[in-house]
Amino acid sequence: MSSVKQNPGLYKIVVTHYVVAAFCFLILSVMMLFSVNAFTGHYFHPQILAITHLAALGWGTMIILGASYQLIPVVLETELYSEKLAWVSFGFFLPGLLELVYSFWVFVPGIHMQCGAVLLMLAVILFTLNVYLTGRKKKQQTIQEDFIFSACLCLCFTVALGTALVFNFTISIFAQDHLHFLKLHAHLGLIGWFLLMLIGVSSKLVPMFLVSSYQKTGLLTASYYLIVIALLLFLVDSYFWGLGFSTYVIFAIGAAGIFCYFMFILKCLRSRLRKHIDLPMLSSFLSFILLKIGILIVPFIVYFHLKNSPATVRFSMIYGEFMLLGWITALILGQTFKTLPFIVWVKRYEHLTGKFKTPMPADLYANNLLKAQTISFIIFCLAFMPGCYFVTMPLLYIGVAALMVTAILYITNVFVVLFHKTITYGKL
Amino acid sequence: MANFDITDPLSFLKEQMMETLRLVTDPELYINIIDLGLVYGIDIDDSKKLVNVKMTLSSSYCPMGESIISAVKNCIEGHYAGYVASVDLVWDPVWSYDCITEEGKRLLGM
Numbered sequence: 001m002s003s004v005k006q007n008p009g010l011y012k013i014v015v016t017h018y019v020v021a022a023f024c025f026l027i028l029s030v031m032m033l034f035s036v037n038a039f040t041g042h043y044f045h046p047q048i049l050a051i052t053h054l055a056a057l058g059w060g061t062m063i064i065l066g067a068s069y070q071l072i073p074v075v076l077e078t079e080l081y082s083e084k085l086a087w088v089s090f091g092f093f094l095p096g097l098l099e100l101v102y103s104f105w106v107f108v109p110g111i112h113m114q115c116g117a118v119l120l121m122l123a124v125i126l127f128t129l130n131v132y133l134t135g136r137k138k139k140q141q142t143i144q145e146d147f148i149f150s151a152c153l154c155l156c157f158t159v160a161l162g163t164a165l166v167f168n169f170t171i172s173i174f175a176q177d178h179l180h181f182l183k184l185h186a187h188l189g190l191i192g193w194f195l196l197m198l199i200g201v202s203s204k205l206v207p208m209f210l211v212s213s214y215q216k217t218g219l220l221t222a223s224y225y226l227i228v229i230a231l232l233l234f235l236v237d238s239y240f241w242g243l244g245f246s247t248y249v250i251f252a253i254g255a256a257g258i259f260c261y262f263m264f265i266l267k268c269l270r271s272r273l274r275k276h277i278d279l280p281m282l283s284s285f286l287s288f289i290l291l292k293i294g295i296l297i298v299p300f301i302v303y304f305h306l307k308n309s310p311a312t313v314r315f316s317m318i319y320g321e322f323m324l325l326g327w328i329t330a331l332i333l334g335q336t337f338k339t340l341p342f343i344v345w346v347k348r349y350e351h352l353t354g355k356f357k358t359p360m361p362a363d364l365y366a367n368n369l370l371k372a373q374t375i376s377f378i379i380f381c382l383a384f385m386p387g388c389y390f391v392t393m394p395l396l397y398i399g400v401a402a403l404m405v406t407a408i409l410y411i412t413n414v415f416v417v418l419f420h421k422t423i424t425y426g427k428l
Numbered sequence: 429m430a431n432f433d434i435t436d437p438l439s440f441l442k443e444q445m446m447e448t449l450r451l452v453t454d455p456e457l458y459i460n461i462i463d464l465g466l467v468y469g470i471d472i473d474d475s476k477k478l479v480n481v482k483m484t485l486s487s488s489y490c491p492m493g494e495s496i497i498s499a500v501k502n503c504i505e506g507h508y509a510g511y512v513a514s515v516d517l518v519w520d521p522v523w524s525y526d527c528i529t530e531e532g533k534r535l536l537g538m
Contacts, residue, residue: 346492354504
């Protein structure tokens, strides 16, 4: 007999990550309100750096780490190596994040920024170690494992490079300028960490939630190698020669990898057993559209960069927004209400199933709040991204206001799920 | 899908238990586990009052696996006083679309 056990001890660590991430999302939207002007300029700006790191680490990474402790054992079909290690990692991550984001916001590249970076570095190393030791117990290797391990390694390299860049503010480490390494740091994070991790986990979860009969992994294998090759080529090419015509070729390789992933998702959708697609899954599909738009912006960044046009800054800015605040945020906004209700439902109802009529996991969140959250998020995307490109202040303010509403609705719904009281509808 | 031997004196009880297991629903799909074709068979040791349910899950990494197993045990023990239930998860034959009953397909909108 084999089945992945839902370890009750995991509940606290997973939920803590979700709650902290939800607060980070709310703080992020408030910070954006106070820095709307910064979005009209260059992305290398203290407030933009603070917001980007809060979005990438406090929001995106925090929730991925929390979900990973629950889902990696499911994806790797084995139990988590250590909960203690997870807590220690969290204990380094949160103060590290706060120190780093505050230091960027006030832009004091001193001891606090350095300590923050080092703490984050320790946290991600411990997380990677926990994932590696979890996967080591498993006999059969799968493509999902390759995605997840590669993503964890990329996270370590991203944070290591980020830490070096933080020290570079005060001690001269790199010969080239800061911005040269910033794009390597950003892409290691966006493509290496987020994209690989999200493909790895979603390639198991999407077929599971859709109850798809598509079992082939050829497209995923192609996707993995194409993305990893493109990333490595980009890092080497960009480090030695900067952006050039070769960047288009590298982009094409990476885009082909992402296309393979989309084809996999499409095949899962077509062969799905469950015809009805719920709102959290729709939000996840919206995230794929935002990812596509983000990817399509890349050739424009390269084109205007090669022409030395200032338009490259605007395109870079909206590229980052589509990736972090568009794709990753939409995916989290949807998948939170696929994963969190299950986690809470197992805790509240597992012992009652089969004895009493109970609510289902999807009954644990407020559907109306989720609908309103999805609408306000779409308004954010429709207002903020064009507002940022055309530098239109009213659109930027509408966008930020919509994001704040999204964050408030999201955090409220998270608490609706967490504070759900056990109810039964009579004996079976 | 389970088969019942009419010559088996416990076949009626097995059939009854199978019907009772229709009360156990997959929390994600809202379809009972019998129409999903997850239950392969039931063995009863009447002298020891032991019931063993042979079943599978739609995938070995199903995160709701433990809940479904727990529901199966609760359901049998709750409806048949004195019986102790156990579940054997089996992966051969592997569950597929073909295991779903016509009623299950109708409920899923297939």
